[in-house]
Amino acid sequence: MSFKGEQHPGVKAPTAESQGFRLNHTMLRVKDPEKALAFYTRVFGMQVLRRLDFEELGFSLYFLAKLGASEQAPEDEGERTVWTFRQKGLLELTHNWGTESQDDFAYHDGNAEPQGFGHICFSVPDLEAAEAWFDANDVTFVKRSDQGKMKNVVFVKDVDGYWIEVVQADRLAQLGD
Structure with a gap:
């Protein structure tokens, strides 16, 4: 018998409708992307898989991962975007433009x-x-x-x-x- 997850009050059996669902990323808002990217790439060895800019809304998304030696992201940006959203365990850093120049700005x-x-x-x-x-x-x-x-x-x-x-x-x- 294979492990089906611990059972606790409130746990429900997965349904057919949720087959294929997976946790893709966790998002953190960052004040200064240059400082945040330096930290996560240098200290934790992550790499940026994809940056997406939303000019009309004034923010950028940076998707980071720690890929294994055999994992390869596609070179083509469109293919890499799709590939990025199929991964597990990514970190998304969201930068709202202009926060980096606000001295008193900080996220909770x-x-x-x-x-x-x-x-x-x-x-x-x-x-x-x-x-x-x-x-x-x-x-x-x-x-x-x-x-x-x-x-x-x-x-x-x-x-x-x-x-x-x-x-x-x-x-x-x-x-x-």
Whole structure:
């Protein structure tokens, strides 16, 4: 018998109508795309798959991913757009034009009151090496792996103050009850 998902109150069986649905991306609004792109491409090794500009609405979308060695995005922009929207686990950075020049402008990070959105998460092969890399790149820590009640879990902030959880998957087998 194959695993069909944990069962909890409220869980319903998938229907035929939802076959083929997949989570494509999570969106974060960013004040300055140059700073945000530098952070996610340098610190987390992501690459921009596609940028879409909406001139009449005054914003741009940047779709980022961490592709595997064997994964290849199409060169043609139209084909790459379609391919991008078929992927799993992308990060979309949305830039509303002009925010980068507003000194007092900031987005709510979701962790200040009132709380809402919490964080995104990256899995890394070596948590200590990741922490050293973050230190070498002046990344702001919320929590290091040896702090707090949840050991082996790191939280850092991106340039807009959004929290990023960083885990090493093989250390989490005993997590929770």
